[in-house]
Amino acid sequence: MRKTIVRVLVVLTVLAVGLGVVTVAGNDFRFTRREVTFGGPQGSLVGVLTEPRGGDARGLVVMVHGDGPVEATQGGLYSPWFEAAADAGFATLSWSKPGVGRSAGDWLDQSMADRAAEVDAALDWAHAQDDVPTGTVVLWAASQGGWVFPRVVADRDDVAGVVAVGTAVDWLRQGRFHLLAGLDDQGADDDERARAVAESDRVRDLLERGASYDEYATTTPEADRMTRDRWGFVLRNVHADATEGLRAMAPRGVPVHLMAGEHDRNVDIAETERVYRDLLGDHVTVSTFDAVHSLARPVVEDVDVVGAVTAVVRPRALLAPGVLDDYRSALASMGRRGW
Known part of the structure; x- marks a missing residue:
């Protein structure tokens, strides 16, 4: 009996050590990271700046988050994106949204114009730093960020490209698509x-x-009810439509690379592609x-x-095959274009 217990303990120990080795290897990323702080419209924003390990970045990716209380690294889930950018010769600037972590303010108090002003503040800060590479600036905009980046690009002349990940065009149409797809x-x-459509129409x-x-x-039943702050956020942004901003940025000729998931149940990617091309x-x-939607493999979302x-x-x-290679290629192309 004692020998059996010992064998089991040995096997468990070996498995634990093996899992630890695999985990360490799987989380060893090819970039360096340092904390940064800069002023935003609501106060100080705390984020990270990642760079290639060699330190010779030629450009900067600025992350424009999607919905929700996003932390600068998305709990580590942004690391593959940081690494791919570093491989392409880019540093990445990402910060915790207002009210998240040590960033001041409240992201639920923001309109899409407020979010664009926040990106402007990040870009202005980056240009003022001697040790931040801003020769080529690319915006990485995910989901809700699709209502933010057109405003930024239309108003500035220092953005060389945009990588749009699962972005939508119209807030209300996106909401209805999400409902029906679900x-x-x-x-x-x-x-x-x-019943679901009738309830959605009532709230709309x-x-x-x-x-x-x-x-x-x-x-509204308590189980289905938004918080007061969330209601205010939605009320403030329910008429968001990227069309006007896209039209305003068009004369600048800034390349936009749309990355979309074929199984996206949040956003009508066919509509986004059509409007972007138009x-x-x-x-x-x-x-x-x-x-x-997040460009993760479907099994990752379907099986918790x-x-x-x-x-x-x-x-x-986590990410679907080809996503990171495609991202590297897009950045490399925008880096060659430069400004």
Whole structure:
């Protein structure tokens, strides 16, 4: 009996050591990182600047986050993106949203114009630093960032390119697409779909009327209810539409590389591609992947335990095949173009 216990302990120890080695190797990324702080519209923003290990970056990627309380590294999930940028010769600047970590303010108080002003502040800070490479500046904009980057590019002359990841065009249309795609994925029947659409229409009507949170809350079950701050954020941004900003930035001829997941249930990627091509013409390139909204492999989103284990052991494997290679190539192309 004692020998059996010893054998089991030995096996478990070997497995634990092996897992530790794999985890360390899977999280050994080819970049250096340092903390940075700069002033934003709501106060100090705390972030990170990553660079190639050789320290000879030729340009800078500025991360424009999607929705939610995003921390500068997205809990480490941005590391593969940081590494790919470093491989292409780019540093990356990313910061925690206002009210997240040690960044001052509250991201839920922001409009898309406020978010664009925050990116402007980051770019101005970067240009003022002798040790931040700003020869070629590229915006990496994910999801909600699609309503931010056109404003920035239209108003500045220092952005050499944009990498757009799962970006949408119109807030309300995106919301309806997300609802219907989710119902399809759940196998909802006609009655369930009708009830969900009716409830969505009711909330949209409240938003269109600029209804108070109290009016919304009294007619919405607690389980489905937004917080007061979230209601204010949605009310402030519900009419977001990237079309005007895209049209305004078009004369600058800035290349936009759209990266989209074929299984995106959040955003109608076909609409995004169509509108981008209509308004930006030949300055748009598009790559699609066997991926979900975040460009992760579908299994990562569909099976929670797979996503959790992969995120810890081998974060690079979260992303669909080809994503990081495509990102490196896009940055290399924009780096050659320069400004």
